[in-house]
Amino acid sequence: MLRITLTLLVVAVTLVLAFGPFVQAQQPAQPPPTWKQGQPPSMADSPLAPIAQPPGPKAPGEIPVDKIKVPAGFKVALWASGINNARVMTWGDKGTLFVSSRVAGNVYAVLDRGATREVKVIAKGLNLPNGVAFKNGTLYIAEVSRITRMVGIEDKLDNPPAMEVVYDTLPKDLPHGWKYLAFGPDGKLYFNIGAPCNICIPPDTHANLSRVNADGTGFEYVAHGVRNSVGFDWHPVSKELYFTTHARDWLGEDTPSDRLDIASKKGLHFGYPHCHQGDILDPEFGKGKNCNDYVKPILKTGPHVAGNGIEFYTGSMFPSEYQNRAFLAQRGSWNRTQKIGFRVMMVTLDAKGGVAKYEPFAEGWLQGDQIWGRPVYTRQMKDGSLLIADDYAGAIYRVTYQR
Amino acid sequence: MAAAAPARAADLEAGSRKSEPCKACHGADGNASIPGTPSVAGQPVYFTHWQLIKFRDGRRKDPQMTPFGANLTDADMADLAAFYAAQRPTPRPAATDPSKVAAGRELAQQHHCVSCHRPGLVGHEQIPRLAGQDLAYLVKILRGFKAQTAGDLDGTMTTAVQPLSEADIENLAHYMASLPPAQPR
Numbered sequence: 001m002l003r004i005t006l007t008l009l010v011v012a013v014t015l016v017l018a019f020g021p022f023v024q025a026q027q028p029a030q031p032p033p034t035w036k037q038g039q040p041p042s043m044a045d046s047p048l049a050p051i052a053q054p055p056g057p058k059a060p061g062e063i064p065v066d067k068i069k070v071p072a073g074f075k076v077a078l079w080a081s082g083i084n085n086a087r088v089m090t091w092g093d094k095g096t097l098f099v100s101s102r103v104a105g106n107v108y109a110v111l112d113r114g115a116t117r118e119v120k121v122i123a124k125g126l127n128l129p130n131g132v133a134f135k136n137g138t139l140y141i142a143e144v145s146r147i148t149r150m151v152g153i154e155d156k157l158d159n160p161p162a163m164e165v166v167y168d169t170l171p172k173d174l175p176h177g178w179k180y181l182a183f184g185p186d187g188k189l190y191f192n193i194g195a196p197c198n199i200c201i202p203p204d205t206h207a208n209l210s211r212v213n214a215d216g217t218g219f220e221y222v223a224h225g226v227r228n229s230v231g232f233d234w235h236p237v238s239k240e241l242y243f244t245t246h247a248r249d250w251l252g253e254d255t256p257s258d259r260l261d262i263a264s265k266k267g268l269h270f271g272y273p274h275c276h277q278g279d280i281l282d283p284e285f286g287k288g289k290n291c292n293d294y295v296k297p298i299l300k301t302g303p304h305v306a307g308n309g310i311e312f313y314t315g316s317m318f319p320s321e322y323q324n325r326a327f328l329a330q331r332g333s334w335n336r337t338q339k340i341g342f343r344v345m346m347v348t349l350d351a352k353g354g355v356a357k358y359e360p361f362a363e364g365w366l367q368g369d370q371i372w373g374r375p376v377y378t379r380q381m382k383d384g385s386l387l388i389a390d391d392y393a394g395a396i397y398r399v400t401y402q403r
Numbered sequence: 404m405a406a407a408a409p410a411r412a413a414d415l416e417a418g419s420r421k422s423e424p425c426k427a428c429h430g431a432d433g434n435a436s437i438p439g440t441p442s443v444a445g446q447p448v449y450f451t452h453w454q455l456i457k458f459r460d461g462r463r464k465d466p467q468m469t470p471f472g473a474n475l476t477d478a479d480m481a482d483l484a485a486f487y488a489a490q491r492p493t494p495r496p497a498a499t500d501p502s503k504v505a506a507g508r509e510l511a512q513q514h515h516c517v518s519c520h521r522p523g524l525v526g527h528e529q530i531p532r533l534a535g536q537d538l539a540y541l542v543k544i545l546r547g548f549k550a551q552t553a554g555d556l557d558g559t560m561t562t563a564v565q566p567l568s569e570a571d572i573e574n575l576a577h578y579m580a581s582l583p584p585a586q587p588r
Binding site: 029031032033035036049052053054055056057078084102103104105106124125128144173176177275 | 461529557559561
């Protein structure tokens with residue numbers, strides 16, 4: 001009996017000694033916050049971190065609009081201020097400008113009163129409501145996991161109608177869960193479902209562009225391998241879908257580049273998480289992969305620039321060569337010691353739809369290594385002038401051209 | 404070139420005056436003594452301002468705070484946030500359990516708390532100081548993030564706390580409460 005007890009004791013001690021460390025190591029390492037995922041151990045002490053969103057908009061006197069530089073003949077003015085975290089802009093049929101936000105949780109209606117603008121909050125407390133689109137009297141709003149609509153909103157700005165659910169079979173992941181939302185030439189609602197991480201093998205349901213019919217039926221994936229696209233538009237002539245994508249972080253100062261792509265047909269794969277910028281295999285998820293198996297970008301827009309809005313110019317105010325050029329709003333970098341972006345770039349396409357020229361259109365939000373604003377989306381006005389939303393200053397600028 | 408009008412700087416004196424209704428729970432200088440009520444002294448300006456916005460907009464709900472938040476203007480929030488950021492945080496008397504503190508220290512490492520809350524968990528910008536915060540409040544807010552009722556700004560906390568057990572929450576709270584609160588910035 002004693003012998004058995006001793007033997008058991010020895011076995012028990014041996015087990016503890018043998019598996020003790022494993023038991024401890026079994027406590028799984030928790031993933032760091034999304035923004036820190038993929039950071040190499042050598043950069044563990046890096047001071048780089050996302051730029052904090054101010055809790056309130058800047059007062060007009062705090063917005064140095066004269067620092068924004070545009071090409072000769074163009075002028076920039078502060079058009080509206082006091083719009084906390086102003087992001088996507090979309091026009092109502094009756095001339096209301098609807099403006100989204102992200103972390104502020106609001107949707108705004110901005111009314112042009114000639115010399116001034118009136119701002120009304122029409123929805124608040126929403127879950128990262130970045131996407132807004134308008135069609136046939138109805139405003140559509142995309143939050144993280146649902147698309148809703150406000151029917152007849154322009155007649156009820158002071159007493160907004162209930163938000164009716166259009167589509168809510170969507171992932172609830174918050175990282176890269178906010179959406180851009182736009183109607184395509186086919187009348188369908190397009191949006192992104194971002195990767196729920198900086199870099200990972202995303203679930204099959206993530207890292208894509210998707211679409212539904214305006215009534216919420218007919219969900220389908222449009223593009224795969226898209227880390228997070230929060231800006232897209234259709235070429236005015238070819239009607240092809242052009243989209244911007246934020247590339248992964250922590251892979252160096254100058255790589256990988258953010259990108260501009262064309263989804264020339266449904267179902268293409270754009271490389272994430274295996275291949276970045278069309279020609280760099282991911283050090284972890286690129287093993288055994290080949291960049292030539294994925295669609296390559298038509299333009300590398302720059303490392304960490306945070307390309308958000310894209311809009312093709314179709315107005316009549318700017319010089320004729322501006323027709324069908326694309327404005328790319330770049331909110332600016334955080335994962336780079338030398339800041340880059342914080343500007344609106346302009347893309348001139350060649351006859352085949354490729355990129356002939358890529359140049360700055362509006363810049364100056366970055367002064368040295370200090371920023372005072374972050375241009376995030378553009379929207380043309382009826383007269384052909386261009387609005388630029390700044391979510392950091394909570395402001396909208398208007399760019400005009402005088403012949 | 405238009406001369407920029409002077410910006411309306413947040414007003415400490417106005418913040419002090421506007422903090423009158425807050426004193427009953429949060430203390431005269433933002434150092435609370437009621438268990439379950441957070442100290443707001445020395446919290447970063449962005450943090451306090453964002454919390455007040457969330458109470459006003461209903462994203463964060465609390466029987467006491469929701470009515471106060473409902474009537475605040477943007478200027479009120481800026482003044483209050485500036486006032487409380489300028490107050491010196493003092494430790495909250497809490498019976499922290501050494502074994503829970505030790506377990507919480509390990510958990511804070513595993514869950515990367517310092518990535519955002521900074522070494523010493525002193526907070527910065529929109530991210531709060533946790534060091535020396537009230538023990539009961541820390542438990543309550545961590546449970547709130549897990550239940551997704553605490554009103555996360557961007558999803559980071561909701562994502563971070565999902566793997567935590569009830570015991571983990573308790574241990575983390577003991578650890579955070581045991582740390583010395585930082586100086587006001």
